[in-house]
Amino acid sequence: MSITSSRGTQPSRRRGGGRGSPEGEGGSGDPGGGTRSGARDRRRRRARRARVALLVCLSLVVLGGAGAGWVYLKLNGNIQTFDAGGLSDNRPAGSSKGENVLVIGSDARTDGNAALGGGDKDGIGRSDTTLLLHIYADHKHALAVSIPRDTLVTIPPCKLPTGGWTQAQPNTMFNAAFSVGETDKGNPACTQNTVEQLTGLRVDHTVVVDFKGFAALTQVVGGVKVCLPNDVYQKDLNPNRTTQGALLFRHGEQRVSGQQALDYVRLRHGIGDGSDIGRIKRQQAFVGSLLKEVKDKGFTPTKLLPLADAATRSMTVDPGLGSADKLLSFAMSLKDVDLHNTKFVTVPWRYAGARVAIVEPDAGELWATLRADRTLDGADASGGKGHAPKKPGPATHSPAPVSGKGIAVAVYNGTTVTGLAAKGSATLTASGFTVTGTATALSQNHLATVVQYGPGMADRAQTVAKVFPGAQLEQIGASRINVVLGQAYATDPTPSSTSASVPSEVANGARSADDNPCANLTYG
Incomplete structure (x- = not known):
């Protein structure tokens, strides 16, 4: 019985540690089976830690994405648009x-x-x-x-x-x-x-x-x-x-x-x-x-x-x-x-x-x-x-060519510059517009050029305005289109060669975003 008992206990000791070692002490520098078992345990622990870290990272990514999505939804809810x-x-x-x-x-x-x-x-x-x-x-x-x-x-x-x-x-x-x-x-x-x-x-x-x-x-x-x-x-x-x-x-x-x-x-x-x-x-x-x-x-x-x-x-x-x-x-x-x-x-x-x-x-x-x-x-x-x-x-400023075919225009000189209506008429005619006549406007103190138009003629007036960059549109009751030339056109009657520069007083009075708040500040 003693032999049977001894044989029966041997497998138990092998599972627990190395041969001839008390149970649980195998693997501490021992090249036997206990070392392989300990290495497997360490690998399992590392794998568990990696899985936990991965789950944490994935959770943070999901939460971060949800947070960003919430922020975007909040911003979208804030924004109001006009018609x-x-x-x-x-x-x-x-x-x-x-x-x-x-x-x-x-x-x-x-x-x-x-x-x-x-x-x-x-x-x-x-x-x-x-x-x-x-x-x-x-x-x-x-x-x-x-x-x-x-x-x-x-x-x-x-x-x-x-x-x-x-x-x-x-x-x-x-x-x-x-x-x-x-x-x-x-x-x-x-x-x-x-x-x-x-x-x-x-x-x-x-x-x-x-x-x-x-x-x-x-x-x-x-x-x-x-x-x-x-x-x-x-x-x-x-x-x-x-x-x-x-x-x-x-x-x-x-x-x-x-x-x-x-x-x-x-x-x-x-x-x-x-x-x-x-x-x-x-x-x-x-x-x-x-x-x-x-x-x-x-x-x-x-x-x-x-x-x-x-x-x-x-x-x-x-x-x-x-x-x-x-x-x-x-x-x-x-x-x-x-x-x-x-x-x-x-x-x-x-x-x-x-x-x-x-x-x-x-x-x-x-x-x-x-x-x-x-x-x-x-x-x-x-x-x-x-x-x-x-x-x-x-x-130089070269606007796209304008076709005035089928559009009739009357031209008025709204300044004291002699011959301005004739110049405007020539510019319009060169672009295919039909000039029905030229005259002096009732007032000669116009600063900007104005294109006047009657009901239903807005599209044609817009085409006319392209010939005179900066021209203002004005709806009138009569069914016709008038161009009242202002001082802007008198100063530069050839839009195709407009000089893109601003007056010196405008440029000199400009303020930069990085200027000192106490420097160059005019209070009126």
Whole structure:
């Protein structure tokens, strides 16, 4: 029995360890079967750890993807678009390789904005500031042109909430376009129509930002540097106060955000001459500082998502930017635009009583420069992304050939320049138009060229306008087409050889986004 018992226990000892070893001690440097068993155990433990790590990684990827998807859904839910059906059928052709973005600052008091800006929460939407941002084709340069809200323009026919369209409104304040229809959200399409007619440039995108969106942006970037020439008090922001009130801003450079940033850009009195033009200068400096803060944070999706979330909560855009993918893709396309090459100017202007008039031919030359994708110093920035701008030099602008077959036009000289109607007539005839007659206009103080047209003749009028870059369209009651030549055409009567350069006073007054907030700042 003892032998049987001994034989019966041997397999047990082999499984537990090496021969002649106590159970559980095999494998510590022993070249026998215990070493192979221990190695298998270690491999199994490593495999289990690898599987656990892989599962953790996969879980993080899934959760990360779900998080990104949630963020995109949230952004998509934030974004509001306006009705593109309100855009004119007579839009300028896309004559530039770059992009034009219309940025409208709305002072609507709805959706909590009244708490930030005061005023009646039931009031209609109004535009407080407007600029046209031209992004050059090389994606390294940009030019923002401010249009004063009191500028006298012709507001073209615009769509009403009822579905009908208004008549053209000549000699009307520019910011009235946003209020057409008198809705609380405003009329971005009407403002876009007005800018396209005024400039002859096709607007690729329109963005409306209200008080809340603006304040949120400044908070996300951690504040924006500004500079003031003197202390500013509550009464300066609200002249109706009977007392000076609390100190809002101290003299000198400081960082502002939220409500304080909004007060700064809205401030008109208490600095300089209290004019809207002076305020525009401060707003340009502010936007430049804001862009610098955004660039310093980095143009990556991770950095842009918080900015996008803040902006889209109170932003209305055209359908072309109406999704998170489109909006972020557009923002990423701007990452190489250089701050020093991002310039701010105001459309050439002069006072017309209490209002502002656009100065021609200066403004026409500015729009021609943008159409030709040339910078303020004359450099060619149309080479496409990744191409360096060519050295400054004389430029030519060659518009596509225009066929005027079957279109009858009467030509009027709206200036004191002798023989201008004859020159305009010759230009039209060369393109196949039928000129029914020439004469002197009733008024000889026209600055811009105007193409007048009757009902149902908008398409033909648009064709006529292509012969005179920068021409304005004006609907009239009579069934005919008139061209009233302005000083812009008198200065450059040969559009085929238009010099793409801006007046020196416009270029010299430009501000760069990287300028010191306390340097070269005019307060009016």
